[in-house]
Amino acid sequence: MSDHDRYIDYGDEIDGRPGHYGDVEVKWQGRHVLRVLHYDNCGDPAREGYADDAWRTRFDSIGARIALPSDLTLIAQAMRGDTAVGPSAACSLRTIARGSCLAAIRSLDTA
Secondary structure: OOOOHHOOOOOOOOOOOOOOOEEEEEEOOEEEEEEEEEOOOOOOOOOOOOOOEEOOEEEEEEEEEEEEEEEOOEEEEEEEEEEEEEEEEEEEEEEEEEEEEEEEHHHHHHO
């Protein structure tokens, strides 16, 4: 562990701004699911703490699970978000993330 890490508590509140999270999940016919969520910690990237700066992190996600005949299930998810730290647009670090996936799963009855 570095000397810098010994003084950082990653749960410390630096900027006094509460974040928020919310999700909605819908199920139908007992076999299908759709879920949407949003996360934003509302961090102020320009605020400095004792040993670290505030990071702003936010993302949105949507996912679905659909059960088809013949024991086949499709699962899909898409996500986008970003995280940033730094005192100004000229002196900051921002990372943008986007991703998606699709999976087909089939149950193999070995009995």
